[in-house]
Amino acid sequence: MSSKFDLTDALLEKTPQDSVGQPIEQEEPKSRRMLSRLSFLLPIAFTLLSFYVRFHNIDKNNYVVWDEAHFGKFGSYYIKHEFYHDVHPPLGKMLIAFTEWLAGFNGDFNFDSNHEYPEHVNFKRIRQYNAVFGALCTPLAYYTAGNMGFSTLTTCFVTLMVTLEHSFIVLSKFILLDSMLLFFTLTTFFCMTKLFTLRATPFTKSWSWWMLLTGVSIGCVCSVKWVGLFITVVVGLYTIMELYSFHCNPLLSRKTVLKHWTIRIIDLIAIPFLIYLFCFKIHFTILYKSGTGDASTNTLFQINLENNKIENSPRDVVYGSDVTIRSHGLSPNLLHSHVQTYPGGSNQKQVTGYGFADGNNIWQIKFPRSSANQLDFNNTLNGQILTVRDGDEIRLQHKETKTNLHSHEIAAHVSRGCYEVSGYGSEEIGDGKDDWIIEIVEQRKSSNPEFPTEDQTTLHPVSTFFRLRHKELGCYLTSTGLSYPPWGFKQAEIVCKYSWSKMDKSTWWNVEEHWNDHLESSPNYLPPKSKFWTDFVLINFAMASSNNALIPDEDKYDNLASKAWEWPTLHTGLRMCSWSRDLYRYYLLGSPFNTWLSTASLVLFIFILIKLLFQWRRQSVNITEDQFWNLAIQGGFPFIAWLAHYLPFVTMGRVTYVHHYVPALYFAMLVCGFVLEYCFKNTKSYVRYSVYALLFAGCTYTYIYFSPLCQGMHGPGVRYSKLQWLPGWDIVL
Structure with a gap:
């Protein structure tokens, strides 16, 4: 060299070229013809060995x-x-x-x-x-x-x-x-x-x-x-x-x-x-039955799967009803709470998002603190059942812990620019910060064309998408798509944030399951079909969230895991x-x-x-x-x-x-x-x-x-x- x-x-x-740069055709020598035949046989031989x-x-x-x-x-x-x-x-x-x-x-x-x-x-x-x-x-x-x-x-x-x-x-x-x-x-x-x-x-x-x-x-x-x-x-x-x-x-x-x-x-x-x-x-078309992955999807997707576990419920949500509420954002989890408390902030009971069926997902719709009206022992107001409508003030009481969905001017634990949402008080103990205002943003029609048109100002399970605005702070109940640390069991973060757009899907919610002994279900009701684009976006975000959750557990030794520096050196x-x-x-x-x-x-x-x-x-x-x-x-x-x-x-x-x-x-x-x-x-x-x-x-x-x-x-x-x-x-x- x-x-x-x-x-x-x-x-x-190098290949001989003419004056315009094109290769000049030359008579192929015998050795080159042999090499050409060899180049044809070589990949076949290697492939057979492979x-x-x-x-x-x-x-x-x-x-x-x-x-x-x-x-x-x-x-x-x-x-x-x-x-x-x-x-x-x-x-x-x-x-x-x-x-x-x-x-x-x-x-x-x-x-x-x-x-x-x-x-x-x-x-x-x-x-x-x-x-x-x-x-x-x-x-x-x-x-x-x-x-x-x-x-x-x-x-x-x-x-x-x-x-x-x-x-x-x-x-x-x-x-x-x-x-x-x-x-x-x-x-x-x-x-x-x-x-x-x-x-x-x-x-x-x-x-x-x-x-x-x-x-x-x-x-x-x-x-x-x-x-x-x-x-x-x-x-x-x-x-x-x-x-x-x-x-x-x-x-x-x-x-x-x-x-x-x-x-x-x-x-x-x-x-x-x-x-x-x-x-x-193709994935959605083939997998048309309910299975292990339902929790990663929204309500409309789940309810359209065969053998799904969502029961047909009364069509009008009323005060006194028990409900589960699912986010329509990029982390479509159910609103959840449990007896564990936040390690900082208010030290009140945690409110999280959880995708799987659980008794801690159930909330009861109550009259707000600002109202003098209270439900009687039959869960009615003087014997009258009142539906929940657009613009109504409500209070959500957790079925298991009896605490109220609450927010205050305390920073959230992951999204520090938002307010903490907690479980606070009881039926007797509470204040105006337990009150939320219903804002209906979309109503979907039944896929059964013969089913009568429903009241567009009334809250309906499955088909009504709404926002919950905090009455005193003006922020909206939100699923951020992020997760709490291990102290929150890595469940989805729920906060109260200011949202300036009605189309902010992270602030959208819908009632998934609805129970009320005073109401009858509608057997002729068929839920709306889910939209492919919505399902596509949500499932991809769920994949991203699952990937982000695959982090090493410091409390456990993973003998299969390794570090990147170990691979090119063959350390393990x-x-x-x-x-x-x-x-x-x-x-x-x-x-x-x-x-x-x-x-x-x-x-x-x-x-x-x-x-x-x-x-x-x-x-x-x-x-x-x-x-x-x-x-x-x-x-x-x-x-x-x-x-x-x-x-x-x-x-x-x-x-x-x-x-x-x-x-x-x-x-x-x-x-x-x-x-x-x-x-x-x-x-x-x-x-x-x-x-x-x-x-x-x-x-x-x-x-x-x-x-x-x-x-x-x-x-x-x-x-x-x-x-x-x-x-x-x-x-x-």
């Missing part, structure tokens, strides 16, 4: 392994059509349900953790269908490396790393989302590299097709896990750089630039969003199942060869980049636009993709596990490919082939040596003591 680094020689394959190592011994452990307890169960809910709630979007779980259906599963097994699969559940077939996603990552890696311009040796080495990566293999063997997430992450980056190869021919049929496929892939990866947003950011950055280069090109007309913008907005923004939206439409692994010597045991740990080599490559890449920048500043190297783009696609974007998939887990407060590093590890492997290209592409043949021979041998030997981790360990742990290289690896009992 010369003293002055030639970026063209190192990063570009299928073998992922399918091998896939059924040796016939117990529910690790998160199969979650995702296998979610798949069964689709088969039984029972609504559930999870922290992830539905596409991956619907694909799992599809594989279960293909395997003949009828949903009668609950996938309880560490339970043996019954004979009639073809868990081997279900696992195999899911393993296909992991196996197909191999050809994607091969063709991605080819699109990036890597040499055949580097392309094969990166592909071998992906094929024999222990963590990729073991995650592919079970009913999990990780292999699907990795597959769609790879398809997205592959499509981006394919677009890179077509930069010179925009608006052609091939270019338009791959632009559309990129958007479809983005929609799919984001619909499996929100982690897909990380690769979306990478594609977005690539797109911004492309559009900027178009703006700087004086030869392009405004019309052409506008066309570039329009196509990308449609294909890379609109199409992914529509796919994400469509997945939820994860036991995926029971560690009984009588079972096949699997240990989630990256291949030491792949992980440590790729981690070292990340450090080397930074030094290479610094060196190139230094040479460029000293004008000892001249980087053309084409060379810059090749440098970006081969090294820059894989490194950015690694950062995008790794740094969020470093900063986030939620609990993290080893498998969160899987997508980042793939991009670290691509960075490794770039470093090898940079260091050895222009060396003498015997040096280059010797280095790559050692790399291929090291990758293969490491897989074989540590293969029990991903193919299953059986019998006494002492057999595998040689695998425990670091003290943080708890492989041996």
